[in-house]
Amino acid sequence: MIDEIVVISGKGGTGKTTLTASLIPYFEESVVGDCDVDAPDLNILFDTQLRSQRNFVGLQKAFLDKGSCINCGKCYELCKFNAISANIEIRLGRCEGCGLCEYICPASAITMGDATIGKLYVSETSFGEMVHARLIPGEEASGKLVAEVRRTAKRIAEREGKKNILIDGSPGVACNVISSITGSKKVVIVTEPTFSGIHDLKRVYELTKKFRLKAYVVINKYDISVEHTEEIERYCREEGIDMALKIPFKKEIVESITRKKIPSLDRRDLFNEIGFFGFVEKLKRE
Known part of the structure; x- marks a missing residue:
């Protein structure tokens, strides 16, 4: 054990x-x-020797397809975390991954996807x-x-x-x-x-x-x-x-x-x- x-x-x-x-x-x-x-x-x-590293995915966050966006402004108006700017740009650092913007977007221009929040390392020591x-x-x-x-x-x-x-x-x-x-x-x-x-x-x-x-x-x-x-x-x-x-x-x-x-x-x-x-x-x- x-x-x-x-x-x-x-x-x-x-x-x-x-x-x-x-x-x-x-x-x-x-x-x-x-x-x-x-x-x-x-x-x-x-005295560590790095053996491996990888990205670590945390909460999902919102991602915008600008080509599909119709600039209706609904996501900007309803986001409670100020993660979407007035010109419809997503501020990933503020996104809490609630998914509301994806749900209310009439053009399906916003989708939730995996976001890297850090890195994980494995190192060798003596x-x-x-x-x-x-x-x-x-x-x-x-x-x-x-x-x-x-x-x-x-x-x-x-x-x-x-x-x-x-x-x-x-x-x-x-x-x-x-x-x-x-x-x-x-x-x-x-x-x-x-x-x-x-x-x-x-x-x-x-x-x-x-x-x-x-x-x-x-x-x-x-x-x-x-x-x-x-x-x-x-x-x-x-x-x-x-x-x-x-x-x-x-x-x-x-x-x-x-x-x-x-x-x-x-x-x-x-x-x-x-x-x-x-x-x-x-x-x-x-």
Whole structure:
């Protein structure tokens, strides 16, 4: 059975991707997925070799045959998304794919068709295959692209007989996060000791509870606020959450990232001090 672990956060910038990158080298027989399709950057920390890429089709959108258009203006008047201009041009970036314009067009000049919303990539790293994707800026349906990243990673894992899938999930609590965690076994929630960090930790944990997932909390830069760190620890005790790891704010970790190095490999001494490797064994064991 494949063990799927997803690293998420209630807000961006907590160190989710850095932690995911640090975990990857210690999970043998694994496939990696980057589900942060709005801002994918996990591949930056790895020397990746692109193996394949393909367009990903999301929602259908409206396409106009200008030769058939009679310029009646009905589509312009009735489109609620301002996706059609006064001179009857379709603005694909605004089209929500509702199909109304196709339905009401008396000349059948508008049809609904598949539209590319992003690209899906499969790359090779020194630690195995990585599936990642990039959503075209401004496009919607990121949840569908996230789901495709996970499906592709699972197919590779099944084909290659891999034991683990490690996912760098999307931040927040929206549909792309739901797509990141649906069907997984464990989630690691990365937070930081700030007012907004605590607020969003609670929101994303409530989401994971609905899926009955085993959750681990990691506090990144825990020493920048003792008061907020204690509040997080108190919340974890009250909710019965595994308060699994605290990472200090160290310039060595920042320097590793700026050199495109995986911190746990670049500074094993520091990561051994903070109990990182014990956390890795716990994730494997439970």
